Amino acid sequence: MDSQTAPLVGFGAGKVILLGEHSVVYGHPALAGPLSYGVTARGSKAKKSQLALPDTLSRAQRALLTGAFQRAARQCGSPGVKVSLESELPLSMGLGSSAALSVACVRVLLKAAGRKDVPAEVARLALEMEQEFHGTPSGVDHTTSAEERLILYKRAPGQSAGRARAVKSPRPLKVLVALVGERSPTKKTVGALRERQARWSARYTRLFQQIGTVATEGAKAVEAGDLEALGDAMNVNQGLLSALGLSSPPLEDMVYRLRGLGALGAKLTGAGGDGGAVIGLFLEPEQAVAKLLQLGVRCFSSQLAGPRAL
Ligand code: MEV
Secondary structure (H helix, E strand, C coil): CCCCCCCCEEEEEEEEEEECCCHHHHCCCEEEEEEEEEEEEEEEECCCCEECCCCCCCHHHHHHHHHHHHHHHHHCCCCCEEEEEEECCCCCCCCCHHHHHHHHHHHHHHHHCCCCCCHHHHHHHHHHHHHHHHCCCCCHHHHHHHHCCCEEEECCCCCCCCEEEECCCCCCEEEEEEEECCCCCHHHHHHHHHHHHHHCHHHHHHHHHHHHHHHHHHHHHHHCCCHHHHHHHHHHHHHHHHHCCCCCHHHHHHHHHHHHCCCCEEEEECCCCCCEEEEEEECCCHHHHHHHHHCCCEEEEEEEECCCCC
């Protein structure tokens, strides 16, 4: 199928950060993988580049999304395509919904422009959209979505884009994702941490370094197929995130519940704050998912990497 007849569809996976959120903003590595859920963008031929948005969105939300979309469209030569979106991801819960949306849109724009949607180019253009949404993101969210594989991501301070190395897992990596409380906007959580970091720089720098080390050790554990060691790294990371002031009672409560249900490790994922997503690493998460759903907890499971069971 050539680029003229290929369907104009693009998928952007949501993501979870297994290790290293926040410290990744300060130049330390983070281990992140794509969820099997995400955002699908569909394009149809039109006179100009256009994003179709539901009427339920506020004026400010529409302006933000349109501005970000047009920024990426211009980089693709403004192809004549109208793009609509379907999302399986909860918004603003730490699962990379804006990055998934950016990646899905960019894939359609590149296809409409007759260009290849290779991961590096998708990531470069999705960063343009993410900068509209988040200002100066580390880039781990949209890079994980564009790469569609488990990565160890690192961005040098002051640089806009980082580098990703694929982390191969000989074993399936399965997580339970639970959503709790009301999540604070990422910008607010990242900003408040930056103020504490500026005030007590030496102490916070030490904690960020510790998290970076734990993320590197976690990547090695994945490659060695040692899921117990990965789980322990996640537990230690949670303690360090808590020390940084990024956890809260609803998040802590879910972390302990997941450990009680047999998780090898459990931690908040994403920006944290008053609520958001908590992940637990399980060999088989389905029983724990069924139990929590019965209790009214919003949760699901996803495989992040490794060979899939038939
Ligand atoms: C958000 O998913 C991850 C953070 O580390 C922010 C970022 O990397 O830009 C909290």
